Amino acid sequence: MAPLDVPVAPRNSDLDAALAEARERYVAARPKSAAAHARARAVLPGGNTRSVLFYTPFPTAMAKGEGCWLEDIDGHRYLDLIGEFTAGLFGHSNPRIQAVLQATIANGLNLTAVGENEAKLGEILCARFPSLERVRFTNSGTEANLMALAAARAHTGKSKILGFYGGYHGGAMTFAGGGSPVNAPYPVILAQYNDIEGTVAMIRENAADLAAVILEPMMGGGGCIPATRDFLATMRAEATAAGAVLIFDEVMTSRHTAGGLQRLHGVTPDLTTLGKYMAGGMSFGAFGGKAEVMSVFDAYREGSMPHSGTFNNNVLSMAAGTVAMGELFRDEEADALRARGEALRAALNQVCARHGVAMQFTGIGSMMQPHFRTGPIIRPYASTPAEDALRELFFLDLMAAGIYTARRGMVALTLPVGDAEAARYVAAVEEFCEARKPLLAGA
Template identity: 65%
Template sequence: MSPLDTAAAPPRNSDLEAALAEAREAYAAKRPKSAAIHAEARAVMPGGNTRTVLFYTPFPTAMVRGEGCRLWDADGNEYLDLLGEYSAGLFGHSERRILDAVKAALDAGINLAAVGEKESRLARLIAGRFPSVEMVRFTNSGTEANLMALAAARGFTGRVKTMVMRGGYHGGVLTFATEASPVNVPIPLAFTDYNDPEAATRDILAEGDGLAAVLVEPMLGSGGCIPASVEFLQALREATRRTGAVLIFDEVMTSRHGPAGLQGLTGVTPDMTTLGKYMAGGMSFGAFGGRADIMAVFDGHRPGALPHAGTFNNNVWSMAAGCVAMGEIFSASAAEALYERGERLREALNAACARAGVPMQFTGRGSMLCPHFRAGPVTAPYRATPAEDRLRELFFFDMLAAGIYLARRGMVALSLPVSEADCDRTVAAVEEFIAARRPLLAG
């Protein structure tokens, strides 16, 4: 019998709501200090936190320490960290070379209000890695990188409208699960469907010379780790060439997939690329780059250059850590090895689901993957049913009970310290989840 079940309680699996209520109760009982931290925070912070993706009920687990790919919460519970800070924690929690670089940078002075030699070194490392990046500038996050890339496209083309994908996500103010969100910046938008080459071609050509940019993730991140087909990306490339729109790949997450990101693996080269997450070793970071003629709109040596402000764009700790992360640690061979480790994990998880004959699967590429509680190919974003939402939440709580920390939505982003033994442990935990929850998975 699975450790997620007890001899006295199998009937809970006949009712999804009852199973969830029991899982939440067991979760809360094991984390009184996290509950107290949340209660205190609610007095001064709406919802008790400052980052929506980390919010869940009855309260989020408060982590207090990390080492390698392990985490410890305020109540002393230990976890295998498979969330990897939503792909930003590529190097784990205690990579000594990064810690030493950050400490040395801080010891030399924190806010210098000046350029430094490390920013050009990091820029050279990035430009040498991605086929589309001839020149690059830095920001504080992937969100800012996307905003500035769109500014570059508008400045370069003299046009205003941007086409995005339904279900795409490009940062906290560029989120497109729906076509209207009050938090989004007021940029004129057009929409098309992800992974539909014919629709995308039709919609881009219909916009014609009014379209400044097409912004796309070569694999949806928050949309469920759904990879774009090569045919879809090629269709975007051809249609934007025909209309003169700037094709922008958001590789903030997917740049970890191989030495040159997904543009390297797919062979489709955009005009611009946005980057972020792990590249500064876990420090705040974003970057946008592309063709030299497009990026020249920011060249201060030229009259009428576009402004690009940002107090912390070239902060000393991110620049120092980034040079070590990208110049010493995350080599081409390290990227390839991590990609293959993730591919093996996803294949093993899907094999476990197939053996059990349950409507559950994992999509993704390389070191990023996400569960879906439905049968059949998952190639585009979808509106989950209430039952799917509850199963996803139950999976999250059951994985926590097994000592495995992942995103509330189920997403996994492996870090370099995650071992084959850790992957085997993950497969075993998912097998136990399937065994314990089979009646609920079967509907």
């Protein structure tokens, strides 16, 4: 009997009590994960080395994955709907990616040299993304954004960066709550996402010293909130007028078409940052754009800027990337994935509307996020304690049903997720809305 077919006992109508019950059930089912976490805490601060994977009571430790399925160290099986926060696009065991990795390993690692695959991958990316005339590789999206900002500051000779409240551009550039002590020490000013009038005023006020405007065409960590096309087009026009470099962080959103959201909206930035899935699950980042901006790294030029990184062109990422982007994820696959995600999000919102609960899903295509409130959501917001509790309760209920998402609820579909898996998620949301309806009415 599937977890969703198991009859459920009446649940507590009190949110705190319901959450306590769900936590107890979670702990009781995962003794090995609890022990693994206790052991990790002896050597890792908080028992963790990647903050997004930390949650209480303790994180579930996974043992293996195949296709779109995971198994934890306690033997539970889960439908994987987070897909390594968009990096696991191809699933856990794509045979063509595994084959190219095995062949590459057979030819040796750490060759301390350039190779043919980096040029091949560069050609593939430049052909796909409207903004890319030149591109360089990094090890992550975080590095890609830092280097893109360095390029913008060097090219313009100006220093300020304009970002957006709730934006996330990697571990050293997060603007949730306005910022973070670990952020790179750039002089950053923050505007409200999708606020055309307010952002235009800030750009014009700071134009003399504004090097770059950086944004995600859809916020990922900020709640899967899409930018309007008018907002993106206005940012394009205003950045040009101010002599600033417009940077689209498409580390996550590049999956929505073969050429990213810039291609879907027809708005071309000066620089684009990429990462996540593009090396088939290997570590990867990239930044690129106009040749005149990227020329600050051209070593043939006097006074060019260095851009080092031992693993920037590592043979595994380069080889896997040529297969992933050159053979496996082209226009047809990207369009089909976006359509599948659009249909899933529509079905989820129909469930929420039918139950009349304060819950909705935002996003584009294969990326979506639940929000426990009604009304339009056009920018990040401060959650209430009740919303935070419902978000945790939803996560724990999904885990009990054998579905793995981000702790905050974010979903990033992978290519192996099909109609049956999507229906399983819709059924889980249906059950959550039915069972928790008394708690969802006034979130």
